[in-house]
Structures are given as C-alpha cells and as structure tokens.
Amino acid sequence: MLETAATIPLLDPSSALEPIAHRRQGAVSRQAFLAHVGRTAERLPDSLYTINLCEDRYLFLVGFAAALLRGQTNLLPPVHLDGEIRRIAAGYPGAYCLVDRPHEILPLPQCRLDTFDLNPFLATDSVPNIGADHIAAIAFTSGSTGQARPHPKRWRSLVMGARLAQRRFGFSRGLSIVATVPPQHMYGLETSVLLPLATSVSVCGKRPFFPEDVRRALASVPVPRALITTPVHLKACIKADLCWPKTRLIISATAPLSPTLAAAAEQALDCPVQEIYGCTESGSIASRRTLEGDLWRLYDGLALYEKDISYCVSGGHLAEAVALNDSLMPDGPVWFKLLGRQDDLINIAGKRGSLANLDHKLNEIEGVEDGVFFLPEDDAKITRLSALVVAPHLEKRMILAALAERIDPVFMPRPLYQINSLPRTPSGKLPRHAVRELLARLRSTLANAD
Amino acid sequence: MTHLTDQELEVARLIIDAVYLEDLKVEEIDPEAPLFGTGWGLDSIDALEIALAISRKYGFQLRSDDVEIVHIFASLRALTEHIQKNRTD
Known part of the structure; x- marks a missing residue:
C-alpha cells in the first residue's frame, strides 16, 4: 500500500488516541499537535527549503511537519557551524x-x-496528507573533496523506514521515547521525529545531555520508556552511577558499542540494549542485540548484494540501491557481520568524516605546507584525532583557530604537533606505520619534557 | 595573565586529566578564557567527561536545564565558582 500510495498521512491514522509528545507542560495530544502544525505552517516564509535548527525536540517536530504541509524540504546540515550552513544554503x-x-x-x-x-x-x-514522493528532507555527508553531498529523502521512504523499525523492535502502543541524539541527524530524525509521526510512540520534547538530564527526562515520561542514544552518552550515563527509572529498551547507534558497555548498560537500566546499523545514505537498515553476538539482522524486506568490492543494500524503504561504506560479510540472506570501516572514513562520537576531507581542510590553511590527520589506535580514553603539521611560520594556536572555522569540533586534533617534515616516501605517499612511529616518538618526547 | 587560585588550579587539573589535554600547560591557563570554542577548544563530548569527573570528585551532578549552564561552562573561573557552591564532598 505504502509503496504505491500517492499520498501518505502526516500521522499514523490508527494512533489518534496516543499522545505524540511530552513537554514540561504535560502530554501533547495528536489533535493539539495538528493544530500547532497548522498554525505554524501558516506563518512559515514562502520558500522551498528550510534548515530546522530547533533544539527543543517538540518545536523541531512541529517545524518539520509544518514545512511538509507547505511543500517545503527540510535541509539537514551535518554541522551547525555558520560557515557550513552558508555553504549548504548556497545550493538552495x-x-x-x-x-x-x-x-x-x-x-x-x-x-x-x-x-x-x-x-x-x-x-x-x-490529518493532512503529504505527497509520498515529496522530498521531505535532504541529509548531507562530507565528501573527500570538501563538498557536502546531498541525500534526498522522500516522505514515502521515511515513513516506510519508521514502520520497518516499528516491526523490528515491536514498540508497544504508548511507548515514550527519550532521545539524546539531535533530530537534525538521520538517526535522530528517524527515531525521535519519524517514529512519533508514523507509529504510535511519543517523544520527550527535551534533548537531555548530562546523565542527570537523561535520568530526569526518563522519569518525566510515562512507562513504557525507551532511551535512544549513542555509545558516548551511554558510557557517561553508566559511569555516573545513578539510580535509573524503569526503562523497557535502550537503542544505541552512530558508532560500535562494546559488549562490555552493553552489558553494563543492560545491568544498570535492567533492560535489553539494541543497536541500529545504518548510514546517512540508507537510513537504518539492520539491528542487533549487542550481547547476542556480532551478527546484524537486516530489517524486513531489505537485501544485500555485492557490487565491485563493496556491498549495496536494496528493498524495504529504499527506492534505489545504496552502496555501503563499511566492509561486511553476509551470513545468509538476512544476517551479516560488520568487518570495519573503509580506511578513509572515521567516526568520532557519531560524527562521520573523511580523513581525506580533513587533510584537505588542513592543507588549505594559508601557511600550512603539509599536514595530515591521524586516528591513533591505542587510545584508552575517548578517541581523538591527532594532526601532524608542517607550518614553520604559523603558531599552533593560529592553525587551531583556522581549523576551528573549517571543521566540526569533534574532529579538532588533540594534540596537534608541529614538525619539520612528514615521513613521506619518495613517491609522496605517507605510510601509516611511519606516521604511527613518528606520533609515538613525539608523545614520548613530550612526556619526558614534562 | 590573571593568577589562578588554588581551587581554580585544582579544577584545571581535573579538566586536563578528564579530557586528555596533554599539551596544555597549567601556567598558560587564563581563568577567564572560554572553555568551549576559541579558548580551551573543548566540545560537548568533553563536557560529558568533565561532568563525570566533577560528580566523582565533588559529589554533585551537572544538569543542562540549569538556567546557568551556559555561564557555568563560560570559563574556568565560572566553573570553579559553580563547583564551590554545589559541592557535597
């Protein structure tokens, strides 16, 4: 039905009696939400594109839906730096x-x-109807050239994706979702915006950040409750050693969750921890319960196939096949093992980037003669990038300030070492092992100097 | 450069340990510099680590719905004052 319908309602027709959100003022009924959306839609400027930066999740939801009502497309810049917003807006x-x-x-x-x-x-x-083929949102990924690549999401595909997640996790009627992830990213959009629209779940209007915020947000919504989060937040929550309210389910995504952390989370919150696998291009496509092993199960109707040296996913909510950036190994038609990211791609705290793109931004700074980002493998603490830079006439703080204007804060190198030259081969290549050894040497020199 | 108080020095060391600022020298710290962005260059992940270190050492939890939160992380000085007001250790 959904696959061929010309329009799909803004809200799941069978969930009229469930609230859609919980705000400080109390539960918001779907009828009140529709009124909020209608009034907001009347006041939006005439335009084809909007960038929704609302931090209040309920206001984001209202703005997102109002834009759909007006036939507008929600742009989702990966980074909310003014420069990045300007660059993306230039194309729209x-x-x-x-x-x-x-x-x-x-x-x-x-x-x-x-x-x-x-x-x-x-x-x-x-309940208003939305054109099924309307491009409801455009997500962006950073390409290796520094240009953001657009990934249009049709309303049909977003709604179908939400229904597939509903089928996989069996969210019960009246489930309240508390999410720590921003609604502006695909995972946050799918879980905290599309699930409430396309299924019967409701969402907490807040965006809790510190562990105590998360605890209070969970306690403020009715049972059953689900926590939608990332490994970084989950780790902070577990370490905070708080007394957690009764929770039915935790979902984590954006980066691999270690079985140790998953076990600690299952124990602390006394509920299963599920992980979602997906990417900006495809949206969510598979899940696993971390403690049950390393096999991921595709959402219903999706299939993997090999193309060249990588894998594509098709079917389900996807109108076209999408090439995946990770290397993986299918195990029958619905299960697969994740073998790792392709070399150039990095994922820090859920922000995905390309090392080539970061190198490009670093080398475009005036005064930088050569420079490279590197992801150390031996870090016991939260993973941070390091950078090696040749820039004899620049002070370190000048390089850092120039980088801060160009890249997401999570990718800022820590530390950044200034050196005389990079250990390049005669052909200009930079072997990983040479960079690793140089970094180790620099670290030990610094440690001895202290 | 303003001189650090003993309490500010203690909090500065806690931040340095929590977020692995291995090349920041304590004597170079400006207690009025912003912790995020241009000053110390910290970001939201660091804020989580710092919050955890604070809860362990000083026995209270940071909250982002505290209306003061922007001011609390405005500088080392502001964070130190907030800790002194709220510590339960």
Missing part, C-alpha cells in the same frame, strides 16, 4: 532557518518558532 536559494532562540551570526533569515503562540483554540482530528 531562498533557504531560511527555523530556530527556537535567536542566533546572532546566522547567515540566513531566521523564523522563530519559540515566539509563536502555540495554544490551539481548535484541536483538530483532520
């Missing part, structure tokens, strides 16, 4: 930002959702 004339607080130096017109009076006089039962 007329784009404006939806915000819930004033942003001082944002390079685009701002439409403030927090100043709208959302008190509905008329809650409504009438």
Whole structure:
C-alpha cells in the first residue's frame, strides 16, 4: 500500500488516541499537535527549503511537519557551524532557518518558532496528507573533496523506514521515547521525529545531555520508556552511577558499542540494549542485540548484494540501491557481520568524516605546507584525532583557530604537533606505520619534557 | 595573565586529566578564557567527561536545564565558582 500510495498521512491514522509528545507542560495530544502544525505552517516564509535548527525536540517536530504541509524540504546540515550552513544554503536559494532562540551570526533569515503562540483554540482530528514522493528532507555527508553531498529523502521512504523499525523492535502502543541524539541527524530524525509521526510512540520534547538530564527526562515520561542514544552518552550515563527509572529498551547507534558497555548498560537500566546499523545514505537498515553476538539482522524486506568490492543494500524503504561504506560479510540472506570501516572514513562520537576531507581542510590553511590527520589506535580514553603539521611560520594556536572555522569540533586534533617534515616516501605517499612511529616518538618526547 | 587560585588550579587539573589535554600547560591557563570554542577548544563530548569527573570528585551532578549552564561552562573561573557552591564532598 505504502509503496504505491500517492499520498501518505502526516500521522499514523490508527494512533489518534496516543499522545505524540511530552513537554514540561504535560502530554501533547495528536489533535493539539495538528493544530500547532497548522498554525505554524501558516506563518512559515514562502520558500522551498528550510534548515530546522530547533533544539527543543517538540518545536523541531512541529517545524518539520509544518514545512511538509507547505511543500517545503527540510535541509539537514551535518554541522551547525555558520560557515557550513552558508555553504549548504548556497545550493538552495531562498533557504531560511527555523530556530527556537535567536542566533546572532546566522547567515540566513531566521523564523522563530519559540515566539509563536502555540495554544490551539481548535484541536483538530483532520490529518493532512503529504505527497509520498515529496522530498521531505535532504541529509548531507562530507565528501573527500570538501563538498557536502546531498541525500534526498522522500516522505514515502521515511515513513516506510519508521514502520520497518516499528516491526523490528515491536514498540508497544504508548511507548515514550527519550532521545539524546539531535533530530537534525538521520538517526535522530528517524527515531525521535519519524517514529512519533508514523507509529504510535511519543517523544520527550527535551534533548537531555548530562546523565542527570537523561535520568530526569526518563522519569518525566510515562512507562513504557525507551532511551535512544549513542555509545558516548551511554558510557557517561553508566559511569555516573545513578539510580535509573524503569526503562523497557535502550537503542544505541552512530558508532560500535562494546559488549562490555552493553552489558553494563543492560545491568544498570535492567533492560535489553539494541543497536541500529545504518548510514546517512540508507537510513537504518539492520539491528542487533549487542550481547547476542556480532551478527546484524537486516530489517524486513531489505537485501544485500555485492557490487565491485563493496556491498549495496536494496528493498524495504529504499527506492534505489545504496552502496555501503563499511566492509561486511553476509551470513545468509538476512544476517551479516560488520568487518570495519573503509580506511578513509572515521567516526568520532557519531560524527562521520573523511580523513581525506580533513587533510584537505588542513592543507588549505594559508601557511600550512603539509599536514595530515591521524586516528591513533591505542587510545584508552575517548578517541581523538591527532594532526601532524608542517607550518614553520604559523603558531599552533593560529592553525587551531583556522581549523576551528573549517571543521566540526569533534574532529579538532588533540594534540596537534608541529614538525619539520612528514615521513613521506619518495613517491609522496605517507605510510601509516611511519606516521604511527613518528606520533609515538613525539608523545614520548613530550612526556619526558614534562 | 590573571593568577589562578588554588581551587581554580585544582579544577584545571581535573579538566586536563578528564579530557586528555596533554599539551596544555597549567601556567598558560587564563581563568577567564572560554572553555568551549576559541579558548580551551573543548566540545560537548568533553563536557560529558568533565561532568563525570566533577560528580566523582565533588559529589554533585551537572544538569543542562540549569538556567546557568551556559555561564557555568563560560570559563574556568565560572566553573570553579559553580563547583564551590554545589559541592557535597
């Protein structure tokens, strides 16, 4: 049905009695939500594109839905730096930002959702339809050349993806979701925006950050509860040693979760920990319970096939096959093992980047003669990139300041070493082992100097 | 450069240990410099590590819905003051 329908309702028609969100003021019914969306849609500027930067998850949800009602497309820049927003907006004339607080130096017109009076006089039962082929959102990945690559998401595909997740996890009616992930990224969008729209679950309007925020957010919503998070947040929550409210399920994604951390989380919150596998291009496509082993199970209707040296996924919510960036090994038609990321791709705290792209940004700084980013493998603490830079006329802080304007904060090198030259081979290649040895030497010199 | 108080020095060391700022020298620290962005160059993942270190050492939990949170992480000085007001150790 969904596969061929010309329109798909904004809300799951069978969930009219379930709330859609929980805010400080209390539960928000789907009828009140529709009124909020309708009033907001009337006030949006005329444009084809919007960049929704709302931090309040409920206001994001309202803005996202209102844009759909107006036939607009939600752009999802991977990084919310002004420069990055400007670069992406340049390809989408007329784009404006939806915000819930004033942003001082944002390079685009701002439409403030927090100043709208959302008190509905008329809650409504009438659910609007959205064109199934409408491009509801465009996600972006960073290519190796420094140009962001767009990945359009049609409304049909997003709704079907949410239904596949519902089928996989069997979310019970009335489940409340608390998410630590931003709604602006694919995983956060799928779990905390599309699940409430396309299924019967509701979402907590907050975006908890510190462990104590997460604990309070969980306690503030009705049971059954699910926590949607990342390994970084889960680790912080477990280490904080808090007394957790009753939770039915934890879902983690964006980076591999270690079995040790999964076991600790299952024990602390007394519920199963599931992981989702996916990428910006494909959305979520598989899951596993971390403690049950290293085999991932594809969502229903999806299939893998080999093409050249990598794998593609097709079927399910995907209108076209998508090439996957990870190397993997199928085990029958629905299971597969993840073997690792392809060399150039890195994933730090859920932010995906390409080392080639970071090198490109580093070397474009005036005064940098040569430079390379490197991901150390031996770090006991949270993984950070290191950088080796040849820039005889620049001070370290100048290089760092120039980098801060160009790259996401999670990719900032720590430490950055200034050196005389990189251990390149005569052909100009930079062998990994040579970089690793140089880094080890620099570290031990520094340690001895202290 | 403003001189660090003993308490600020203690918190600076806690941050350095928590987030692995191996090439930051304590004597170079400006207690008024912003912790995020241009100052210390910390980010949100560091904030999680720092929050954990604070809860272990000083016995209280940081919360982002605290209306003061932006000011708390504004500088080493502000964070140290917040810790002194809230510590239960």
